[in-house]
Amino acid sequence: AQSVTQPDIHITVSEGASLELRCNYSYGATPYLFWYVQSPGQGLQLLLKYFSGDTLVQGIKGFEAEFKRSQSSFNLRKPSVHWSDAAEYFCAVGAGNQGGKLIFGQGTELSVKP
Amino acid sequence: EAGVVQSPRYKIIEKKQPVAFWCNPISGHNTLYWYLQNLGQGPELLIRYENEEAVDDSQLPKDRFSAERLKGVDSTLKIQPAELGDSAVYLCASSLDTSYTGELFFGEGSRLTVL
Numbered sequence: 001a002q003s004v005t006q007p008d009i010h011i012t013v014s015e016g017a018s019l020e021l022r023c024n025y026s027y028g029a030t031p032y033l034f035w036y037v038q039s040p041g042q043g044l045q046l047l048l049k050y051f052s053g054d055t056l057v058q059g060i061k062g063f064e065a066e067f068k069r070s071q072s073s074f075n076l077r078k079p080s081v082h083w084s085d086a087a088e089y090f091c092a093v094g095a096g097n098q099g100g101k102l103i104f105g106q107g108t109e110l111s112v113k114p
Numbered sequence: 115e116a117g118v119v120q121s122p123r124y125k126i127i128e129k130k131q132p133v134a135f136w137c138n139p140i141s142g143h144n145t146l147y148w149y150l151q152n153l154g155q156g157p158e159l160l161i162r163y164e165n166e167e168a169v170d171d172s173q174l175p176k177d178r179f180s181a182e183r184l185k186g187v188d189s190t191l192k193i194q195p196a197e198l199g200d201s202a203v204y205l206c207a208s209s210l211d212t213s214y215t216g217e218l219f220f221g222e223g224s225r226l227t228v229l
Binding site for chain 2: 004009036041042043044045046049090092101102104105106107
């Protein structure tokens, strides 16, 4: 069965510092991977997605993620964090044989220190 | 273009009472999803519609939950009777089609508190 693990429940970084959020997945075939962001009281917004090709994908708001098949990982990165990046971040894997069904991780809450 | 609209945003009820949530997807989006998000957890799929047909409702607790999508547009999710454990955020999402490469657009959610 497909699953997603986000090992870090909560991360705090200083504004301007770099960020890396970890995501590990379990899926028998080529995964379709996503990162979503959720601000307080808001719905989820897609940051980026990986289906195939270049393993480094660029997203909105200056985020990028790298797919590493050997490590079953899809970590999200940003070189310089802004205070407005404080939010909950969810990694998800698409269950390819089940239409658009997404399996989400538990999420990582990001706090940004001034 | 309007996004996915959900109502009500917040609902507080006593246990054993019924409750209903409404979702209006993005115009032209054939696929509609209801997700359950418990506090501190990622969303979990409850039901997925392709047009007016429920094609995946395996995670929907059918003894108390029901959903419908009349005319393949708006959808309603109902709980009757509600239990304390149903307190959560109910998210609606839509996409153009059922391709797993498609982006899901989420509404702001309906937060339910059962007392």
